Amino acid sequence: MVAVVPDHQLAQLNIALPVEPLTSARLAGFVELLDPVNAAADAAPGFVWRLQTEDGDATAVRGFGDDALIVNMSTWSSLEALGAFVYGPFHVEVLRRRREWFERMREPFIVLWWVPAGHRPTVAEAEQRLEQLRANGPSPDAFTFQRPFPAPGSTEPARSDDDWFCGV
DSSP states (O other), X not given: OOOOOTXXXXXXXXXXXXXXXXXXXXXHHHHHHHHHHHHHHHHSTTEEEEOOOTTSSSTTXXXXXXXXXXXXXXXXXXXXXXXXXXXXXXXXXXXTTHHHHBOOOSSOOEEEEEEETXXXXXXXXXXXXXXXXXXXXXXXXXXXXXXXXXXXXXXXXXXXXXXXXXXO
């Protein structure tokens, strides 16, 4: 059962540090997949919004004081909707290839949090949530797929299903 709380949506941020510039031959496979992945997200059930420039992706968005980092941010109707996309057949195949394109990060690089419906989080807000997760661990204000929290006002517990992560 998908726990949709109409007055809240799930925000997600993930950051990645490419092993080389996006213009390099080594990153060509990743760059070729940007449009198909973004189109799949846009069409996914429960998708609400994603950060993007006029080019249709967010690779030019900067944050965290590091011009090399790639920022990905979106909002979804529920944790289950985001999980179904991230760990669904198409995206998980791309996810499995992340070590080809991105450095291994030593601290959390993904954070989830609840926002009022219609709110579009800023990069600064996302930076604060990720720092909160890194400093304090998962909480209702900044959490992970492995340790989710329910939306404010929800009567259902947040799903915590390790099956999402199998094979990733």
